[in-house]
Amino acid sequence: MLHCADSEAESTEKIQPFINSLLEEYCRAFYPFQELSLDEMVFGWKSRFKYKTYNPNKPAKYHVKTFGLCDSATSYVINLLPYFGAETAYDPSFWIPSLKEQ
Numbered sequence: 316m317l318h319c320a321d322s323e324a325e326s327t328e329k330i331q332p333f334i335n336s337l338l339e340e341y342c343r344a345f346y347p348f349q350e351l352s353l354d355e356m357v358f359g360w361k362s363r364f365k366y367k368t369y370n371p372n373k374p375a376k377y378h379v380k381t382f383g384l385c386d387s388a389t390s391y392v393i394n395l396l397p398y399f400g401a402e403t404a405y406d407p408s409f410w411i412p413s414l415k416e417q
Contacts, residue, residue: 342393347391352387355381356382356383357381358381364379379398381396
């Protein structure tokens with residue numbers, strides 16, 4: 316994906332389409348086992364983004380921090396919650412596209 320959102324997108328709308336497309340594919344590809352874990356993850360981000368963080372010790376120096384729900388047996392990511400500072404909130408219908416259809 317070269318472009319995840321409109322060039323005029325701001326704030327969370329810039330990354331939301333990318334996360335939604337990932338979650339759709341994750342849900343289609345795998346049904347988790349019984350034991351799950353919550354893991355802090357980062358992925359590199361070079362574009363302008365208000366919530367991008369910098370860590371000189373990581374291979375991708377500029378990144379977006381996320382929290383992932385992972386299957387303990389396979390380490391497969393089931394769900395993601397990006398960290399948006401004080402604005403971080405979990406709303407399942409916002410991040411999981413299949414819940415919007417119900």
